[in-house]
Amino acid sequence: xxxxxxxxxxxxxxxxxxxxxxxxxxxxxxxxxxxxxxxxxxxxxxxxxxxxxxxxxxxxxxxxxxxxxxxxxxxxxxxxxxxxxxxxxxxxxxxxxxxxxxxxxxxxxxxxxxxxxxxxxxxxxxxxxxxxxxxxxxxxxxxxxxxxxxxxxxxxxxxxxxxxxxxxxxxxxxxxxxxxxxxxxxxxxxxxxxxxxxxxxxxxxxxxxxxxxxxxxxxxxxxxxxxxxxxxxxxxxxxxxxxxxxxxxxxxxxxxxxxxxxxxxxxxxxxxxxxxxxxxxxxxxxxxxxxxxxxxxxxxxxxxxxxxxxxxxxxxxxxxxxxxxxxxxxxxxxxxxxxxxxxxxxxxxxxxxxxxxxxxxxxxxxxxxxxxxxxxxxxx
Amino acid sequence: xxxxxxxxxxxxxxxxxxxxxxxxxxxxxxxxxxxxxxxxxxxxxxxxxxxxxxxxxxxxxxxxxxxxxxxxxxxxxxxxxxxxxxxxxxxxxxxxxxxxxxxxxxxxxxxxxxxxxxxxxxxxxxxxxxxxxxxxxxxxxxxxxxxxxxxxxxxxxxxxxxxxxxxxxxxxxxxxxxxxxxxxxxxxxxxxxxxxxxxxxxxxxxxxxxxxxxxxxxxxxxxxxxxxxxxxxxxxxxxxxxxxxxxxxxxxxxxxxxxxxxxxxxxxxxxxxxxxxxxxxxxxxxxxxxxxxxxxxxxxxxxxxxxxxxxxxxxxxxxxxxxxxxxxxxxxxxxxxxxxxxxxxxxxxxxxxxxxxxxxxxxxxxxxxxxxxxxxxxxx
Numbered sequence: 001x002x003x004x005x006x007x008x009x010x011x012x013x014x015x016x017x018x019x020x021x022x023x024x025x026x027x028x029x030x031x032x033x034x035x036x037x038x039x040x041x042x043x044x045x046x047x048x049x050x051x052x053x054x055x056x057x058x059x060x061x062x063x064x065x066x067x068x069x070x071x072x073x074x075x076x077x078x079x080x081x082x083x084x085x086x087x088x089x090x091x092x093x094x095x096x097x098x099x100x101x102x103x104x105x106x107x108x109x110x111x112x113x114x115x116x117x118x119x120x121x122x123x124x125x126x127x128x129x130x131x132x133x134x135x136x137x138x139x140x141x142x143x144x145x146x147x148x149x150x151x152x153x154x155x156x157x158x159x160x161x162x163x164x165x166x167x168x169x170x171x172x173x174x175x176x177x178x179x180x181x182x183x184x185x186x187x188x189x190x191x192x193x194x195x196x197x198x199x200x201x202x203x204x205x206x207x208x209x210x211x212x213x214x215x216x217x218x219x220x221x222x223x224x225x226x227x228x229x230x231x232x233x234x235x236x237x238x239x240x241x242x243x244x245x246x247x248x249x250x251x252x253x254x255x256x257x258x259x260x261x262x263x264x265x266x267x268x269x270x271x272x273x274x275x276x277x278x279x280x281x282x283x284x285x286x287x288x289x290x291x292x293x294x295x296x297x298x299x300x301x302x303x304x305x306x307x308x309x310x311x312x313x314x315x316x317x318x319x320x321x322x323x324x325x326x327x328x329x330x331x332x333x334x335x336x337x338x339x340x341x342x343x344x345x346x347x348x349x350x351x352x353x354x355x356x357x358x359x360x361x362x363x364x365x366x367x368x369x370x371x372x373x374x375x376x377x378x379x380x
Numbered sequence: 381x382x383x384x385x386x387x388x389x390x391x392x393x394x395x396x397x398x399x400x401x402x403x404x405x406x407x408x409x410x411x412x413x414x415x416x417x418x419x420x421x422x423x424x425x426x427x428x429x430x431x432x433x434x435x436x437x438x439x440x441x442x443x444x445x446x447x448x449x450x451x452x453x454x455x456x457x458x459x460x461x462x463x464x465x466x467x468x469x470x471x472x473x474x475x476x477x478x479x480x481x482x483x484x485x486x487x488x489x490x491x492x493x494x495x496x497x498x499x500x501x502x503x504x505x506x507x508x509x510x511x512x513x514x515x516x517x518x519x520x521x522x523x524x525x526x527x528x529x530x531x532x533x534x535x536x537x538x539x540x541x542x543x544x545x546x547x548x549x550x551x552x553x554x555x556x557x558x559x560x561x562x563x564x565x566x567x568x569x570x571x572x573x574x575x576x577x578x579x580x581x582x583x584x585x586x587x588x589x590x591x592x593x594x595x596x597x598x599x600x601x602x603x604x605x606x607x608x609x610x611x612x613x614x615x616x617x618x619x620x621x622x623x624x625x626x627x628x629x630x631x632x633x634x635x636x637x638x639x640x641x642x643x644x645x646x647x648x649x650x651x652x653x654x655x656x657x658x659x660x661x662x663x664x665x666x667x668x669x670x671x672x673x674x675x676x677x678x679x680x681x682x683x684x685x686x687x688x689x690x691x692x693x694x695x696x697x698x699x700x701x702x703x704x705x706x707x708x709x710x711x712x713x714x715x716x717x718x719x720x721x722x723x724x725x726x727x728x729x730x731x732x733x734x735x736x737x738x739x740x741x742x743x744x745x746x747x748x749x750x751x752x753x754x755x756x757x758x759x760x
């Protein structure tokens with residue numbers, strides 16, 4: 001193999017592919033990035049076996065030569081070194097030449113690196129997916145969907161299926177949900193169907209995969225094509241393919257959890273509420289349970305309090321609007337509410353309670369395509 | 381005690397004072413910030429007993445009322461909570477009122493915090509210094525002096541005196557030096573004498589203190605007044621006093637270490653050399669000894685190489701100018717040279733060798749008030 005590649009494009013694509021490589025893998029070949037040079041261009045692959053990313057750099061793109069192929073071939077180079085080296089090379093192009101014994105010489109400007117590589121034939125093949133269930137969604141919207149759900153996945157491995165975001169179809173499009181059993185984030189999204197009969201459920205994507213995908217997604221309305229199979233999901237972003245394993249297990253049925261009526265409800269301004277809770281959390285964090293108390297004190301004010309035996313107490317009154325229903329005292333995990341408020345783009349939210357011991361709902365006032373559900377905390 | 385303070389100024393000053401407070405102290409009272417309200421204003425103090433910072437907020441400054449004193453008094457409040465709370469308070473002013481049992485109520489906007497405090501009489505007194513040895517230096521210059529020396533102090537507690545920066549006077553001004561016994565950074569600085577007879581030596585300021593001081597120094601030519609005593613140093617920055625304990629022990633005599641002739645010398649461009657060494661370090665870092673080799677290959681080129689048995693090899697040739705003397709091969713700790721190049725502001729440096737086994741010097745080409753000295757590494 002002998003190729004000369006545009007440095008900027010190489011840096012960009014190696015950085016993406018390296019996201020799939022884990023330094024903690026037990027399979028030595030997976031610490032590397034696979035390079036395959038064909039007449040059409042150069043393909044880079046990184047994988048930790050759960051997650052695989054493949055980037056293709058075409059020989060020519062928009063009349064610009066990106067890869068000059070002197071000789072076809074392939075090699076696997078240690079991601080840790082290769083990606084750092086590529087980033088710091090001084091020239092405009094990178095010349096990579098593979099010798100016997102899987103050694104590669106990398107030349108750029110005045111720099112000459114010789115790296116020990118690994119046998120590319122040992123590198124596992126990427127899954128071949130049956131492209132039956134296909135849909136598309138703009139990159140920026142997908143990024144928003146991930147941002148508004150993935151924070152709520154469980155970090156505990158006791159119920160592995162809860163460490164992922166569940167996606168399923170309804171009449172209109174996609175329903176995405178994440179829960180750690182104390183809070184739930186639900187987000188609906190319209191999609192463009194690629195298959196005529198687009199129906200699926202219990203497709204659970206690992207939260208970690210979505211976080212990595214989110215870093216690659218750009219702020220553009222260009223489409224991502226998504227292919228769903230029984231145990232894999234594939235995101236196609238132009239010349240980049242992002243594969244993730246799906247989580248096994250039955251995801252809980254979400255629709256039955258969401259109360260469809262309320263005993264007490266009012267409207268609050270999102271940002272002031274967030275700041276009040278952040279202040280209250282300064283004390284409750286110490287007690288390690290993040291407990292914050294809310295009490296209605298009139299038809300246009302609620303009181304937020306938090307107490308730490310050791311440190312002290314905080315009390316704050318905030319203005320409420322459109323108060324409806326009974327008086328209420330309730331305690332909750334303040335950090336969970338803060339996490340949700342941070343991803344709500346609306347200036348105002350409606351908060352709906354069904355009693356001091358029942359789950360409650362926060363919805364943005366100007367949108368009905370997402371909501372957050374929380375369990376209260378018993379304080380006695 | 382009851383005071384109403386301008387919030388912005390309070391946030392600014394509490395942030396500075398909190399830098400002296402260590403969460404790992406074994407003396408409970410030192411986890412707090414001491415507040416003392418007098419008719420003139422409010423004094424804040426933080427200390428970890430090695431380092432103490434005192435900030436004074438005057439009642440009135442530039443015709444603006446900063447502190448309204450309702451009642452004199454004092455209190456100690458836990459730094460961890462107090463500094464976070466102050467930062468997040470919603471109002472323009474902060475009302476602090478102290479009750480019995482060392483409890484304080486903090487009001488700002490809609491927020492009311494009640495914090496458990498500590499007895500201010502238990503708080504240790506700051507040292508009273510004899511102001512005999514006094515000099516001044518502009519803030520921005522002092523910040524530069526710290527930046528160009530403190531990185532070279534030792535991080536090992538085996539020779540505690542080397543964890544500090546040594547300052548001493550000569551005819552012209554100040555000589556500051558830092559060494560971990562493998563490399564040395566030396567910086568001279570002109571100062572304005574505040575005492576007629578300004579002579580001292582072996583004044584060793586802990587590196588940690590200077591790093592904290594550096595964060596407080598601003599990019600202004602306003603003077604810092606410095607008072608030196610036998611075991612304390614005091615930096616006066618307007619309304620802020622910064623005290624540091626000095627390190628005990630005999631600091632090595634630096635002047636005798638610096639070779640005053642060279643067998644091989646040449647001029648290199650600082651930034652390209654830095655980048656070349658950073659690339660070479662990508663491989664030598666793995667071997668954990670950071671060894672990089674340098675070889676003169678002609679009168680206008682040197683070769684930098686680094687080898688890691690496991691990973692591979694890197695070779696790079698860089699242009700040299702004003703070559704003078706013998707051919708040379710030498711090995712050194714690349715990270716030490718990189719650290720020094722990062723704080724050299726000159727575009728070009730002169731590097732002077734006295735043999736493959738002797739210390740060598742790097743000087744900026746356009747300035748003679750600082751230099752860096754390095755021991756070579758024996759590779760066989």
